[in-house]
Amino acid sequence: xxxxxxxxxxxxxxxxxxxxxxxxxxxxxxxxxxxxxxxxxxxxxxxxxxxxxxxxxxxxxxxxxxxxxxxxxxxxxxxxxxxxxxxxxxxxxxxxxxxxxxxxxxxxxxxxxxxxxxxxxxxxxxxxxxxxxxxxxxxxxxxxxxxxxxxxxxxxxxxxxxxxxxxxxxxxxxxxxxxxxxxxxxxxxxxxxxxxxxxxxxxxxxxxxxxxxxxxxxxxxxxxxxxxxxxxxxxxxxxxxxxxxxxxxxxxxxxxxxxxxxxxxxxxxxxxxxxxxxxxxxxxxxxxxxxxxxxxxxxxxxxxxxxxxxxxxxxxxxxxxxxxxxxxxxxxxxxxxxxxxxxxxxxxxxxxxxxxxxxxxxxxxxxxxxxxxxxxxxxxxxxxxxxxxxxxxxxxxxxxxxxxxxxxxxxxxxxxxx
Numbered sequence: 256x257x258x259x260x261x262x263x264x265x266x267x268x269x270x271x272x273x274x275x276x277x278x279x280x281x282x283x284x285x286x287x288x289x290x291x292x293x294x295x296x297x298x299x300x301x302x303x304x305x306x307x308x309x310x311x312x313x314x315x316x317x318x319x320x321x322x323x324x325x326x327x328x329x330x331x332x333x334x335x336x337x338x339x340x341x342x343x344x345x346x347x348x349x350x351x352x353x354x355x356x357x358x359x360x361x362x363x364x365x366x367x368x369x370x371x372x373x374x375x376x377x378x379x380x381x382x383x384x385x386x387x388x389x390x391x392x393x394x395x396x397x398x399x400x401x402x403x404x405x406x407x408x409x410x411x412x413x414x415x416x417x418x419x420x421x422x423x424x425x426x427x428x429x430x431x432x433x434x435x436x437x438x439x440x441x442x443x444x445x446x447x448x449x450x451x452x453x454x455x456x457x458x459x460x461x462x463x464x465x466x467x468x469x470x471x472x473x474x475x476x477x478x479x480x481x482x483x484x485x486x487x488x489x490x491x492x493x494x495x496x497x498x499x500x501x502x503x504x505x506x507x508x509x510x511x512x513x514x515x516x517x518x519x520x521x522x523x524x525x526x527x528x529x530x531x532x533x534x535x536x537x538x539x540x541x542x543x544x545x546x547x548x549x550x551x552x553x554x555x556x557x558x559x560x561x562x563x564x565x566x567x568x569x570x571x572x573x574x575x576x577x578x579x580x581x582x583x584x585x586x587x588x589x590x591x592x593x594x595x596x597x598x599x600x601x602x603x604x605x606x607x608x609x610x611x612x613x614x615x616x617x618x619x620x621x622x623x624x625x626x627x628x629x630x631x632x633x634x635x636x637x638x639x640x641x642x643x644x645x646x647x648x649x650x651x652x653x654x655x656x657x658x659x660x661x662x663x664x665x666x667x668x669x670x671x672x673x
Contacts (some may be wrong), residue, residue, distance in 0.1 A: 264314060265281075265317055268454070268649050271455075271649075276649045277649070280318060286663075287319075287320050288320065289319065290321065292323070293322075293325060294311075295325045295380070295387045296324075296386065297384070299324075301549075303575070306456070307651070309453075310455075327363070329386070332358040333386075336358060340386075343417075345409075345412070349416065350415070375394045377399045378663065380399055381404050383404045391427060400663065401428050405432050408433075408437050408596040409437045409439055425443075429662060430443065430445050433448070433450060446658055448655065451647055452578055459585055466555075466559055476515060477513065480513055481509060481513065482563060483515070483564065484514075484515045484561065485568040486518070486560065486583075487518055490527065491572075493569075497614045497617075498514070498570050499537050502621075508622045509621070514544045515547065516544070516546050517552060531546075561583050565631060566588065566591060566621055567580075568591050569591075570591070577596065580597075584639060584641065584642045588635050589631050589634040589638065594612050601642075608638060
């Protein structure tokens with residue numbers, strides 16, 4: 256057996272995705288060797304985008320692609336503005352004051368001064384989400400192709416806000432959306448690339464049963480009683496209050512039920528503390544509701560909580576994709592998710608999980624699974640297999656590489672893979 260400590264990063268992924276998948280990556284990357292690629296987003300910690308880039312960038316580098324990850328720097332008003340963008344693009348009618356829009360534009364102009372030499376000299380630039388979208392306007396001497404990567408559910412945006420932002424993204428060479436339903440009409444090519452999880456991360460490695468049990472006990476969660484878990488930022492679109500309502504209804508039938516809400520914040524989300532306070536108030540007085548904020552845990556803690564849960568919820572009202580759903584499915588857990596966004600792509604009713612519209616629907620599914628416990632294992636097995644085939648980072652990287660090859664070599668009659 257090969258010594259795993261001597262394996263390259265790519266070879267370690269072959270254990271999960273297969274040797275063929277790694278060979279495909281090397282063939283595609285051979286057409287991009289030495290190319291300069293830059294990813295830009297708004298935070299290095301918190302949220303799915305940062306988690307993806309944390310591993311996607313090193314993988315690109317190992318494949319011989321000169322890849323960098325840059326983060327724009329903003330002030331409090333900037334993040335208030337971009338959080339309003341996020342909510343408006345997901346359907347809330349929000350009027351954003353002109354003063355905040357000017358801050359948004361000025362912050363991007365300042366960041367462009369700092370990043371311009373890097374951005375203008377790159378062959379490929381990925382700009383993630385609305386926060387850094389105006390950077391392209393400030394790089395008139397760019398030599399490469401620019402791609403706007405939207406991770407947000409843009410299926411029904413508040414039109415005045417989308418019209419404002421669209422002015423910044425129409426000049427890109429391509430756009431990427433997570434689902435076809437999210438995509439908006441653009442004057443350039445639009446690509447559909449769902450996100451992914453990293454099977455080698457601290458959040459997704461297989462943990463020993465002892466570690467899982469000790470983590471639960473650390474937070475006074477009884478591993479012998481049924482556990483329902485939701486992991487997500489404390490965000491109104493994640494509906495943590497609806498989760499508490501569903502738990503309360505289900506507990507009437509399963510009195511020993513426990514609920515864990517493990518939420519964190521992101522540096523670019525100023526609303527998290529307000530929602531966390533509302534959640535704590537709703538949970539007050541019930542010792543079986545465990546509210547864990549970001550100061551309480553590491554990625555390994557989240558891994559152990561997911562591994563130790565009987566059922567995982569992601570009762571989102573709006574969701575770009577829902578990587579917490581993917582993570583739980585990878586651990587063989589049945590997930591009950593909101594019937595929205597990318598959750599629909601992952602959960603097939605009675606096969607890989609359940610889609611619900613209301614707290615009452617979520618409570619009904621919790622009750623069903625806890626009374627039909629054999630279904631927990633059956634659904635969990637099918638869920639893990641779906642993730643292995645469709646939502647690992649190797650698939651995600653392959654599609655990024657394919658897009659990059661298409662943009663760089665698009666005018667050639669034939670592209671020959673090595």
